[in-house]
Amino acid sequence: MAKKYCVYCLAEEDMAAHVGASRTPQEVMEHYVSMYIHGNLGKACIPDTIPNRVTDHTCPSGGPLSPSLTTPLPPLDISVAEQQQLGYMPLRDDYEIEYDQDAETLISGLSVNYDDDDVEIELKRAHVDMYVRKLKERQRRKNIARDYNLVPAFLGKDKKEKEKALKRKITKEEKELRLKLRPLYQFMSCKEFDDLFENMHKEKMLRAKIRELQRYRRNGITKMEESAEYEAARHKREKRKENKNLAGSKRGKEDGKDGEFAAIENLPGFELLSDREKVLCSSLNLSPARYVTVKTIIIKDHLQKRQGIPSKSRLPSYLDKVLKKRILNFLTESGWISRDAS
Secondary structure, three states: OHHHHHHHHHHHHHHHHHHOOOOOHHHHHHHHHHHHHOOHHHHHHOOOOOOOOOOOOOOOOOOOOOHHHOOOOOOOOOOHHHHHHHOEEOOOOEEOOOOOOOHHHHOOOOOOOOOOOHHHHHHHHHHHHHHHHHHHHHHHHHHHHHHOOHHHHHHOOOHHHHHHHOOOOOOHHHHHHHHHOHHHHHOOOHHHHHHHHHHHHHHHHHHHHHHHHHHHHHOOOOOHHHHHHHHHHHHHHHHHHHHHHHHHHHHHHHOOOOOOOOOOOOOOOHHHOOHHHHHHHHHHOOOHHHHHHHHHHHHHHHHHHHOOOOOOOOOOOOOOHHHHHHHHHHHHHHOOOOOOOO
8 A cells, every 4th residue: 555655646746847846746636636537527437336347156145056055164073082983074074974975986987088079078067967966965964963963962962051051841742743843954944943843832822821711701701810719719629529539439449349339329220229230330331220221121021022912122212232232131141031032
């Protein structure tokens, strides 16, 4: 810059000497700038904006021709023993065994000869293009491994860091969903993937909150202040119901029933059944009153058939084939009806 300034000074001094002693070098420079650069001559000859005639043939970062696709990443920060375990070469950011290890065979035997015809030249260009595509895919996989910290995960070094970075505890369902969505790693960055799961968690919480508010509205609650009282009352009801069921189960065990007939012991007609009939009704999940009705109809039809009186079966609609067969076998074994009737 100093040399350039000296050249300008010498030019001004020469011009001043040529004009004469009446003009100083500074006056000569100001006259030249005002008349020839900022004057009418300068406005006519010098454009306001000088266009950039250089064309940028590269693509944005990540595009098909982007130089960033094959730009090597900074070396991994791992120990020498871990480098040997992975077969990693930090100065080249390569591994002893890379993705598509034989990709270099496409161009290793190529050579450009002066007597190649057009077909051979295009064939060699196709080989080079295939090789470049394989290099891009290799670099893409390295970028994914670096973005998702797969190397520290393989070495078991990122578990504590992940636990510190997590804002909340990951549930078992989310872990299983992450495993199912692992193929998305190829199309999303690590941050985008984490944001996706965070948004899914927010959606789940919002849906649960919406259901809770809808339940409040169905029960006539219109203010949040009333919800605390409602939740306390609901909790008491559930606790009272749970204690009642627990007490009934204990009472059944004390009576020697072990809760076997707890489902039917309070139903009408239970006291009319024998012990074997109680077991049958409990296993069939059939109420005592319905069993007594079916038993009466079957025995009555059996007696009418023995007396030669024709009768039509009037069994209830809730009695399917399985229940009917079980009850007929039971009545036959107990001696209520003969074996030919069943």
